[in-house]
Amino acid sequence: xxxxxxxxxxxxxxxxxxxxxxxxxxxxxxxxxxxxxxxxxxxxxxxxxxxxxxxxxxxxxxxxxxxxxxxxxxxxxxxxxxxxxxxxxxxxxxxxxxxxxxxxxxxxxxxxxxxxxxxxxxxxxxxxxxxxxxxxxxxxxxxxxxxxxxxxxxxxxxxxxxxxxxxxxxxxxxxxxxxxxxxxxxxxxxxxxxxxxxxxx
Numbered sequence: 001x002x003x004x005x006x007x008x009x010x011x012x013x014x015x016x017x018x019x020x021x022x023x024x025x026x027x028x029x030x031x032x033x034x035x036x037x038x039x040x041x042x043x044x045x046x047x048x049x050x051x052x053x054x055x056x057x058x059x060x061x062x063x064x065x066x067x068x069x070x071x072x073x074x075x076x077x078x079x080x081x082x083x084x085x086x087x088x089x090x091x092x093x094x095x096x097x098x099x100x101x102x103x104x105x106x107x108x109x110x111x112x113x114x115x116x117x118x119x120x121x122x123x124x125x126x127x128x129x130x131x132x133x134x135x136x137x138x139x140x141x142x143x144x145x146x147x148x149x150x151x152x153x154x155x156x157x158x159x160x161x162x163x164x165x166x167x168x169x170x171x172x173x174x175x176x177x178x179x180x181x182x183x184x185x186x187x188x189x190x191x192x193x194x195x196x197x198x199x200x201x
Contacts (some may be wrong), residue, residue, distance in 0.1 A: 001188075003116055003117050004097040005094045005114065005117070006100070006119065007118045009106060009168075011122045011127035011168070013132040013151075014123045015179050016121055019188045022192075026196070027097075030098050042087075044084075046083030055082050057155060058158040064126070078159075089103075091112060091114075092114070094112075104162050104163050106172060107128075107165065119173060119191065120168055120177070121187070122178060123178060123179040127180035155167060169186055175194065177190070
């Protein structure tokens with residue numbers, strides 16, 4: 001079976017959305033990142049705020065509480081309900097060629113037996129701190145480095161909770177790219193060179 005779906009896992013501020021958009025334009029297939037939130041809202045019935053807060057981020061404290069509450073049947077946490085909605089969205093999107101950013105999509109597709117090209121993007125901290133500064137998403141956080149570390153940790157906890165694996169472990173991906181070494185444009189072009197023959201506009 002041909003692989004027609006690309007998944008992109010990434011550290012925070014490693015240009016995941018930018019690279020996904022570039023590949024989307026060059027390969028002629030859609031990418032889903034922020035639009036994914038809208039589809040999950042429709043699937044789950046939860047608010048956009050809930051999906052954005054719990055859809056790909058989990059603190060260690062939230063994980064512990066989630067585990068405790070889940071042991072009290074028939075309780076089902078909002079984290080679990082939103083993840084299940086995300087899983088259904090990933091499976092629906094994978095019926096057509098596309099790029100899916102985050103949401104444990106590489107694991108979800110592997111479990112479903114759906115082949116995919118799985119990419120992991122990472123970069124050194126100083127590089128990503130500067131990107132975070134450009135993004136301006138840190139709000140009241142005065143220490144941008146701590147904010148980046150917190151976003152990384154919450155993604156890792158979430159990924160571990162729902163996949164049982166460590167995000168960034170090389171064996172989980174088709175290719176891992178250091179964006180801080182190559183820069184986002186060159187990283188995108190290298191990836192395009194690897195993928196272009198598998199997709200027809």
